[in-house]
Amino acid sequence: MSDGNIHNEDPGFEEFVERELLRLGERAQEQDICIDCLTDRIIVELVAGLTRGGISARDILSMVLDGIDLAGASANEDDDAPRRMH
Helix, strand or coil: CCCCCCCCCCHHHHHHHHHHHHHHHHHHHHCCCCHHHHHHHHHHHHHHHHHHCCCCHHHHHHHHHHHHHHHCHHHHCCCCCCCCCC
8 A cells, every 4th residue: 555645734734643543541541541652652663664665763763852842742741750661
């Protein structure tokens, strides 16, 4: 299956992603899986998949930085943040 389109600015894409992530979070909580652990595992799996797909470390780090900028995390960092995975 080939995907020649970039969907980032497609409202249908954004709605789909938001809806499916909410559903995944709800299903995780139903199974007593904490959202922080689920999120961390998803990140690891995504990075592994990108790496196996031949995406360079530079491009992956660029995506990570885009995510940090999007979340505004640099303004909200907490020095005493608890360990996420347990």
